[in-house]
Each structure stands twice: as C-alpha cells, then as structure tokens.
Amino acid sequence: MNIEDCVILYIEDDDDIIMALKDYFVPKYNMEFVNSYDHVKKILKKLRPCLVIVDDDLNGTSRYIEIANDIKHIVVPTGKAVAYIGCTSLDVDMVGMKNNYKKQDYLDFILNRGTPVDLANMSKIIDKIIKNL
C-alpha cells in the first residue's frame, strides 16, 4: 500500500503530546489523532484506518484489548487491510508487553519516550507496515 492511501489513527490521551506528534508525523503521513477511548469506535467507523497506533496508557488505563476488539468488529469486516501497534513511554517489561500485545494480534509494541531516536524508529516501523499491507 502507498503511504498516501493509508489513514493512520493515533490514540493518545494527552493533548500536549498530540500537538508535538502532529508536528512530527502529519507532514509525512495522513495521520489523525483521538484523545479518549470514548471516541475510538466512532472514529474507527468514520476513518476506517489502515494503521492504528495505541498508547498503552489512556487516562491511567490500558485499553489495548478493547481497541483490538473494536478494530476487529468495525474495520476488519469491511474487508479493508488494517494493522495495529501499541506504544509506551514507560519503563515496562517490553518483552512481556510485546507478547501480551501480540496475543491480541498487534503487529508490534514499541517505545516512544519522545526522543528523536524513538520517533525515527516509529516512522521506520510505520513505513514498513504500510508497505506490507
């Protein structure tokens, strides 16, 4: 799939962080943001994204299982190719978390502490996923 054909949805609860992520990602990708899990279903129906990036902490709660199920119920039945990945800025057991996410069919679970290296790595992963979609 080409980058311009792919709508990416980034789920992150902090507006300040969204502002900076927009500045970094939007020039390159067709990326939309949502800041609360309450709106995820609606946005999935509206955008039918091909890639969903889920921050592990949404207002203190991890919602990756619910979001994976929402994607499976809303986007997958449309026949559209969709991938989803998780990310965190916290010091967590990355191997264990990666396994947990993979069990819910996430392609990857990555670190985003806001460093230039993390952001570049994220870009690389997004490019690779879209290319293989």
Added chain:
Amino acid sequence: MTKPTFLKYDVSGRLAKLLGRDSVSTDEAALFELVKNSYDADATKVKIIFENLEKFQKEYKILETIKEKITTKIRSNNPKIDVNQIEKIVNNSPEYISQKNFVNKLQKVTKITIIDNGQGMTIQQMENKWMKIGVQKESGEQFTPKGRRVVGEKGVGRFAVEKLARKTLIKARTQNLTYSSILVCDWDEFEKSGKELTKIKLPIQYIKKNPDDHGVTIELIGLREEWTEKKILNFMNQLSTLVLPEKVNEKAAFMVTVAYTKNGKNISKNVQSNLLKHAPYKFQTELTKDSMIKFNYLIYKNEQIIPNKRNKHYEGIIEEFPFVHFDESDKKLGQVTIAKCGPSRFSFYGFPFDPSGRELGWKEWYSKTKGSFQDDVAKMSGIKIYRDGFRVRPYGDAADDWIGAGSQARTSAGKLPPKNIIGWVEISRDKNENILDTTTREKIIENDAFIDLKDFIAESMRRFYIFSEKMRQEIVKKESKRRTPQLVKKLALFITNEPGIAKESKTKLLTSLDNIQSELTGETLSVESKTTELMDELSAYRNLASLGITTGAVSHEIKDYLKKILLHSGVIKRGLAGPEIDVTKLKQSLEIIEPSVENLTEFMELISNFTADLASRKKEFRKKLEINLDTELTAIGESLSGFFERWNIDFQNRINPSTPKLLMYKADVQSIFLNLISNSIKSLKILFSDYKETKEKGGIIRVSTEITGTNIVIKFSDNGIGIPDYDKDLVFDLFWTRAATHQSVKSGSGLGLPIIKDIIREYGGDITIEDSEIEHGATFKITLPKEKMLA
C-alpha cells in the same frame, strides 16, 4: 367488504432467522445449543468435526488481496474517486468475479458435523418435538432416562443451526431401529418472500443402519461465518467450562472431542482442563437448607509470598456460620436471615499472580505446567453458575464480574481479582426454584433469591480471606526469629529494582546490606556499638527507601514531563530549521515545556535536600534537630505541587500554629510525610481511574495537628479509595500491598507504612487508622509522646 369476526396469528418463514441469527448472540453460543441437545439426549460422547475450512480461508485471503490491489490501482489513477464507485469497479472486475465465484463454491462445502451417541430421535419425536416450535416439556420429561436434568427447555435451541450454516442435514439413529432418518433443511428457502413457515416442506429420507447404532448427527453445510483455528480453540476453551469437571458431578460428565485440519494435517483434541489441580488456594462452601454456611475443605499449597510457609490442608467442616446480608456499602454485615435462594455449593480455586505476571512465589506449582499458565487461568477464570450440571451464561464470562471480585481486589490487599479465580456455584431447578431465567434464557432474573446467592458467594470469599489471614499471621509469628535476615534480603531486592536510587548509591547500599546480612545470620552480635552502627545504617536505608517510594509514586508523571520536553524540543528545532518560523507554534511549545521543567526542578530539589539531610545521619554528624512540622510540610507540598495540580489534588496544610518544634531527625520527618503522601496519591489515582467523575470533583490530602496533655497528634487524611475495615490491621505488615491494575499506579512495594510505623515507634509513638475525616478515604493518626519529642 365482510368484516371478520376474529383474527389469528400467522408465521412467516423468516421466523427461523429471528430465532436463529437474530436471537443467538455468537457462533460459539449457537454451537453450545447443539451440544446441549446432545446432553439432553443422554450422550456420553460428542464429536465436532470442522471440514474444508483451510482451502476456503486461503482463497478468501487471495480474494481480499485482489480487492486491495484493484482499489490501490484505481486510487492511484484517480485519488478523489468515491468509495461506492470503487466498490462497483471492483465487483465488475473479471479477476475479482472469477475468484469470488471460486470462494463461494468453497464456502458452500465448508462444514461442521456434530455426532453424538445419545438416544437419537424417532420420526414421531422429530415431528412432534424437533419440528414443533416452543413445545413445552411435560412434567415427566424434566429428567432424562439417565437422570440428567434437561437443559434445553424453551424449544427454540434447534434454530441455532440456522445461525451457523445455510443448510442442515440431521441424521437420527434410534436404538433397535434398522433405519436412520435423514432430514434436510435449506434455510435459504425460509427467507424467500411470502413463504409461510408451515408451508415449507423439508425432504426426509431413510437408509439402513445397524440396530445397535444410536445417536444424532447434524451436518452444518455452507457455514455463514469464517471459523479460524483461533476461533475453534476459543470455542474449545469455552466448552471446557460448559460442564463441571467429572469428579464434581458424574452425571454431568460427557466427553467432547473437536477435530479440524491444520496445514493439511488432521488434529483431534478432547475438551478438558487440568488447571484446577494446580490451584494454590482451594475451598468449598455449602449453603444448607437451614441457611448455614459450612466450609467443607480449604487448601493452601507451599506459599512463599511473605517469609512464611503454608502447606496446610484442612478437611471436614472447618468452620460454620449463619447466612447474612451485606448492607448497601458491601462493607458491614447485615442481620442473620434465611437465604431465599435455597441450598447451594460454591467451589473456589485461586491463582495468585502479581500484575506483571510473575507467580508470586508459587513457581514450584506453576512451573509444572507447560505454556502460559496465567493465560490459561485467565481464559477459564470467573465465578460461574452451573444449574443441574450445566453452565448458565454469561455469569463468570470474561466481562461479567457479577460478584464484584474486581473492585474488592482493587480496594483490599491480598484479595484476588476475577481473572485469578476459577470458581462455580451449583444450583438446581428443584432445590433453587426461586432462581428464575429471563425470557431470553441468557440471564437470571435479579430477584431477592439471586441477590442471596450472590451474598452467599461473597460471604464465603470474605470468610476465606479472613481465615487465610488468621493462618498467615500465626505462621508469621512462629517464624519471626528467621524473619529479619530474610527481610534484609528483600530490602536488597527492592534497592536493586528501584529506579529512584542512583547507581552509585545502590552499589554502596547493597554492599552494606551484604555486611548486615552476614552479621545477622552469624552466631552472635556481641558488641553493643556494632548493633547501634547497624541500626543507624538500617535507618538510613529506611529513609532512602522512602525516597524511592515517593519517586515510584510520581515516576509516571516524571516520564510524562520528560516526554513533553523532548517532543516539544523537537517541534522547536524543526520550526527553527523550516523556511518560515511560526512564532505562535514555538510559543505554544515553550509554554508546554516550561511548567514541565519547573515541576521536575522542584522535585529534584526535594530529592537533593533529602539526600543532604540523610548525610547528617553519619555518625560524626548524627544529631536530632528541633523540627518545625509546618516548615517541613510546606516545603514538601511545594516540591510536589505540580503533581497535585496534575491530579486535581488540594493539598491542605492545617498544622496548628501552636504545635511545638519536635526533636527528630529531619530525614525521619520527611520519610513519614513522603510515605503518607505517596500512599494518598496512589489511593486517589486508583479512585480517579475507577470513577472518572471523582477526578473533576478533586482529591484532598489534609495534614492537621492537635496537642493533648501528653501527646502531639498528627492527623493525615485523604478522600481516596480508603482502606476496608478488615485490612486495617494488615497494612502495616511488611510487604503487604494491594493489587495494582492501573497504568499510573505500579504495584506498591509494601514498605511505606511499615517504615513509618518503625520510625514512629522509635520515638515512642504509634500510628493507627481511623475513619476518614473527609468523605470516604482514610485518616492516619500519629501519636507522639511530648516527653520524648520536646527539647
């Protein structure tokens, strides 16, 4: 026009769809209905075979790829093209049509076959029961010949087959008959417009069979939905909880085998579970006819959570107590009463894991099992209801915590959340006649009887936790002599894992702890001065641990501040390097960076001041100072103001101005305040995460003092999640902590409150918990004797 003298109902063929696809919630639930039919037919074995799925799934994926490829091509030629137009072009593409036809052909031969060895059905039974909708069981038909309680009562379960496939073939084989009856049903016929249900004729054929052969075979042909291996395994997992384990109820036991193909190889698996024998906690309670609750047995296996060993197996009636109601708050017990639900039995299997998935010391049991044990437990977890040996759904499903075990685990230490419990309550239609189904058959009416059943389970669990805690304390007492060296080990582990302590300090602390460990485990500690020196060191570690605990409580926010600083530095860099500088945008980023830096600076000042104070504990400088509580508390409050603001917490310093200065080590005062504040922050975070509306209302942390004739009293209150009565005696135990399920609250170390208690006792004082001064929450009351505290 003649006016009719009566009207009558008629039934459209679409009723089949209404009772099938529109009534049964999932494919798995539909298959359950068919397994129930086998159970009612006294089958001892059921085989479920999935056929022709792999080829269909493979070709279906190719179809999707073709669609995607065509869509991408269309979009690249015409980016603004409408989605409906794309759909139209794709549907008319020869490549897509050809593959779609192929896929449709394959789908028509996908198949699930259910074969049982039950009684089968005669032509009369087919005609009068299978073909008649809503037929009521007569009183003599409430039990099967083998004595099983019939579970498919409403006479609509057979329409589950409509949900699963387009075509059904039922082959009934009755014992002693020489022929099988084969009924074919094409569900598409029922959807054709204008067809009346009773006018549709289903062809029936007869073929020869061995008179000894009996049972029913149902073939579901042309499946409506995809059945992947994952879905089949998930179905098997759910099936494994459908009937009770054989040892629990022999009448209910019947073997279910599932067969399917994977990578061309045939796979056949029996539905069974061996999880229960690995459960470290087990108990069973019985609610008798006269509303007494009896513990029939209770088992612990070797537990090493805390430095104690449990390997207890209590059998026989170990405890007996009357049934009681909980009041609305679920905390205090109500009056002794008669349980309207009738007699029942509750079995409980507990599997403790900590939130990160470690086994909490049960390794020697869990490691005996292959694969991911925790996942297996989670799949089967929950407290389920079995009526006459058959599962009543959805009670105990993943999202159905009908007992409220999750909220109890969050608010009280040591209790297990539903995902760590496999349990079930057994009821029957005869003995529990007040427990009634809703008309959809998918739930139970929440009447007084059902509430009493819930109370029976809740009370059993509450008693179990009290009983187990009593046992634990007895063992801890006995092992107290061996305890101290082990605690030092745990402290070393905490220091090793605590990110808030600098690497250099860690090495020094661990070396000293090593020395302490060898001293404590040695024969004697004869020299008094040596003891004093060690006590000094322990005090220092205690203070350092307090700092670590505080850092842990706010580490989530610290990382958020750092992330914002890094991300917005990037925004500024890119902004300055661009062709045009957007001043507004740069200002916005700076406005986000500034408070983050300020909050971090204040927190770092707190840490550096604390470390400096700690240095005064060195032997040559050790000296108690006259401490002004108000000054200390104000400084801490300011350092943490950013965190309070972020969580909408009102930090109220209400130290009485007439409170005298106290003769204490400054690090001790700071340790006490920091630990209590950290505790309150965690408690408020949990409350806010559970009840979003409470965050808007805001949290309160209040510190006040009172002076009595002999004591200085410090009261520390918050309006957080609170501490239940039955945990109040436990929270000061070392390493006792409540489970954490929130991202912003990591599981506690269980060190904070015991450290405070130790410090206060060294000054001759005490700390207790009182009902909160504020709404909900908790109040800690610290009492310090004037004679020891004043200069």
